[in-house]
Amino acid sequence: MLSATLCLAVPSAHAEDGYELWLRYKPIEASRADEYRAHTAELVAPALTPTQRVTREELQRGLQGLSGHVPRASERIASEGAIVVGTPASSRTIADFRQDLSGLGREGYIIRGIHSRGHAATMIAANEDIGALYGAFHFLRLLQTRQSLRDLDIREAPKVKLRVLDHWDNLDRSVERGYAGASIWDWHKLPGWRDPRYTDYARANASIGINGTVLNNVNSNALILTPMYLEKVKALADVFRPWGIRVYLSAHFSAPTEIGGLKTADPLDPEVRKWWKEKAAEIYRYVPDFGGFLVKANSEGQPGPQDYGRTHADGANMLADALAPHGGVVMWRAFVYSHEQPDDRAKQAYDEFVPLDGKFRDNVIVQVKNGAIDFQPREPFHPLFGVMAKTPLMMEFQITKEYLGFATHLAYLGPLYEETLKSDTWAKGRGSTVAKVIDGSLHAHKLTGMAGVANIGVDRNWSGSHFDQANWYVFGRMAWNPEASSQRIANDWVRMTFSNDPAVVEPVVDMMMASREAVVDYMTPLGLHHLMGRGHHYGPGPWVEGGPRADWTSVYYHRADRNGIGFDRSVTGSNAVAQYSPPVAAEFGDVKRVPEKCLLWFHHVPWNYPTRSGRPLWDELVHRYTHGVDEVKRMRGTWAGLEGRVDPERFEQIAAFLSIQQKEAQWWRDASIAYWQSINGLPLPAGYEQPAQSLEFYKALEFPHAPGNG
Numbered sequence: 001m002l003s004a005t006l007c008l009a010v011p012s013a014h015a016e017d018g019y020e021l022w023l024r025y026k027p028i029e030a031s032r033a034d035e036y037r038a039h040t041a042e043l044v045a046p047a048l049t050p051t052q053r054v055t056r057e058e059l060q061r062g063l064q065g066l067s068g069h070v071p072r073a074s075e076r077i078a079s080e081g082a083i084v085v086g087t088p089a090s091s092r093t094i095a096d097f098r099q100d101l102s103g104l105g106r107e108g109y110i111i112r113g114i115h116s117r118g119h120a121a122t123m124i125a126a127n128e129d130i131g132a133l134y135g136a137f138h139f140l141r142l143l144q145t146r147q148s149l150r151d152l153d154i155r156e157a158p159k160v161k162l163r164v165l166d167h168w169d170n171l172d173r174s175v176e177r178g179y180a181g182a183s184i185w186d187w188h189k190l191p192g193w194r195d196p197r198y199t200d201y202a203r204a205n206a207s208i209g210i211n212g213t214v215l216n217n218v219n220s221n222a223l224i225l226t227p228m229y230l231e232k233v234k235a236l237a238d239v240f241r242p243w244g245i246r247v248y249l250s251a252h253f254s255a256p257t258e259i260g261g262l263k264t265a266d267p268l269d270p271e272v273r274k275w276w277k278e279k280a281a282e283i284y285r286y287v288p289d290f291g292g293f294l295v296k297a298n299s300e301g302q303p304g305p306q307d308y309g310r311t312h313a314d315g316a317n318m319l320a321d322a323l324a325p326h327g328g329v330v331m332w333r334a335f336v337y338s339h340e341q342p343d344d345r346a347k348q349a350y351d352e353f354v355p356l357d358g359k360f361r362d363n364v365i366v367q368v369k370n371g372a373i374d375f376q377p378r379e380p381f382h383p384l385f386g387v388m389a390k391t392p393l394m395m396e397f398q399i400t401k402e403y404l405g406f407a408t409h410l411a412y413l414g415p416l417y418e419e420t421l422k423s424d425t426w427a428k429g430r431g432s433t434v435a436k437v438i439d440g441s442l443h444a445h446k447l448t449g450m451a452g453v454a455n456i457g458v459d460r461n462w463s464g465s466h467f468d469q470a471n472w473y474v475f476g477r478m479a480w481n482p483e484a485s486s487q488r489i490a491n492d493w494v495r496m497t498f499s500n501d502p503a504v505v506e507p508v509v510d511m512m513m514a515s516r517e518a519v520v521d522y523m524t525p526l527g528l529h530h531l532m533g534r535g536h537h538y539g540p541g542p543w544v545e546g547g548p549r550a551d552w553t554s555v556y557y558h559r560a561d562r563n564g565i566g567f568d569r570s571v572t573g574s575n576a577v578a579q580y581s582p583p584v585a586a587e588f589g590d591v592k593r594v595p596e597k598c599l600l601w602f603h604h605v606p607w608n609y610p611t612r613s614g615r616p617l618w619d620e621l622v623h624r625y626t627h628g629v630d631e632v633k634r635m636r637g638t639w640a641g642l643e644g645r646v647d648p649e650r651f652e653q654i655a656a657f658l659s660i661q662q663k664e665a666q667w668w669r670d671a672s673i674a675y676w677q678s679i680n681g682l683p684l685p686a687g688y689e690q691p692a693q694s695l696e697f698y699k700a701l702e703f704p705h706a707p708g709n710g
């Protein structure tokens with residue numbers, strides 16, 4: 001096993017290149033250093049198990065970096081200012097203090113100020129090692145964000161059980177919808193070479209509570225299930241284990257025919273069932289704590305049970321039966337749409353899954369995207385969250401920004417996550433929020449989960465841009481607590497990643513919090529959606545039409561003509577609103593009550609429809625597009641004002657990326673307005689600039705090598 005010591009030895013080749021993420025542990029100001037040193041003079045932490053060892057090493061690394069001294073290692077509290085870490089089983093001191101650890105589960109912890117033999121100390125106590133590790137990271141965060149260490153009394157446990165990153169990484173190291181370089185999994189060199197980056201990946205994840213990783217793309221390749229690759233999977237699982245991270249694999253439903261020599265993959269066929277049972281047993285011989293399978297079936301050309309006239313439940317349950325003896329789970333995706341041309345793609349997951357509610361095994365969780373289309377800059381919450389009471393549902397968010405400007409646009413996704421999680425499904429009356437569905441409390445489910453499609457690659461800064469690290473960070477924190485505030489998390493992230501100087505924290509948090517709404521405005525204002533370039537999804541493409549499927553075009557979604565614009569999903573249209581609980585359906589289905597931010601998602605209205613600002617719809621659209629661009633200009637100005645307060649390396653790259661964002665925001669605005677004008681023939685409202693180029697110019701742009709396109 002690679003030790004964390006080796007990871008410490010990874011040379012920091014470039015100053016402030018983003019590699020250290022939010023775990024920079026830079027020296028604290030002299031004014032606070034004495035206070036913190038007094039609270040961290042001694043470390044009483046066992047190191048008998050791998051998790052205990054990495055916990056102790058992380059505390060040493062963090063405290064050394066932050067306060068410039070390594071605390072004395074000690075068996076028992078011997079002086080003032082000790083930190084005592086462990087479980088009642090691993091630490092006599094913790095056992096002696098008899099803290100109430102009930103209700104914390106395996107992963108929870110307390111951090112509490114105590115007194116022992118006249119000495120003040122801080123206790124980080126948990127039921128199991130992994131809880132103590134999470135507590136140690138929390139403690140370090142207190143220092144990193146300059147919190148007081150006096151009279152601590154923190155009690156934390158995750159509200160969600162499976163907190164998972166989904167890597168859409170292929171075996172050739174390309175990453176579907178990845179904008180941070182190649183896959184970090186160097187399959188060819190594994191298992192012989194375990195890149196130290198794997199350890200740092202695990203550290204970063206553990207620091208925010210992520211406890212699972214699906215290594216390969218949901219558009220999967222059955223080869224991952226062959227011995228050659230299982231050896232490699234085992235090597236990664238061994239690196240991750242001390243950090244509490246389990247490995248999962250995306251399973252290709254037709255693997256029995258592709259690598260098993262069978263003639264069918266029918267989930268009810270006894271030979272197929274036997275094959276999967278044996279395959280599961282084989283995987284557990286390599287990885288005894290293997291988490292289970294993620295499956296994309298009968299979606300976008302992937303094989304699945306419907307190929308054999310079976311249901312999603314038949315397919316999921318067959319895999320669940322194979323994993324059950326070993327404690328594994330199936331995460332079965334609800335991102336499906338059928339081969340027939342639908343009247344409304346937004347309705348399909350509901351149509352296919354609601355009849356199956358209650359028919360899944362206990363170790364199946366259905367993974368549902370936040371909205372019913374596909375990770376758009378804004379979508380109303382997915383109707384499935386309000387209707388599958390008998391089935392555990394897992395949230396799937398995208399961390400990578402397929403539809404929000406790839407790596408160069410600053411778009412902090414915390415507010416997007418929060419907006420979805422706070423949405424009220426009304427499944428059991430007011431207050432039935434998506435967060436309560438996800439954490440299992442609404443329907444008393446024990447199996448709970450949240451997945452994020454990772455934005456990680458081999459780029460030195462991991463995520464393709466410095467600010468995209470914040471999206472990985474906020475995903476982990478909100479998976480731990482789906483009711484957390486994205487603004488507070490942004491605040492922590494800025495303090496840990498850039499600076500605790502209020503002159504940096506306040507403007508940067510402000511930029512972050514406004515950034516997603518700016519993207520919505522310059523790309524898809526007022527509920528518009530799915531208007532991007534075909535295939536690669538880079539840049540505007542509201543004119544996209546034709547091709548193999550109507551629901552892969554833009555015109556299908558905006559339905560603009562001379563008279564109006566928007567997708568009528570009310571009772572006069574596709575009636576998708578009927579998939580929501582009656583109070584929600586009544587709100588979304590009424591053009592006068594629908595939140596304006598979702599107006600054109602649910603309604604087709606005339607260009608002169610009066611919006612709440614008093615402006616007619618067309619003027620309001622132009623206003624929003626322009627406002628989105630103005631917001632980016634404002635962010636650029638704010639950032640420029642931080643010169644000298646942020647290290648030059650990161651300052652310059654972020655400044656450059658913001659200028660790319662401004663250019664592309666303008667492109668989105670101008671191309672969209674030019675296209676809408678070609679349809680509605682309307683002049684721009686007074687005071688707004690004409691698009692810089694003709695519509696033909698924008699339509700002729702091609703990007704055959706845009707990143708992330710499979």
Ligand code: GCV
Nearest residue numbers: 168176177218219296335374
């Ligand atoms: C992994 C969208 C993306 C695809 C992705 C798919 C999915 O369609 O563009 O790249 O495939 O969602 O979530 O399965």
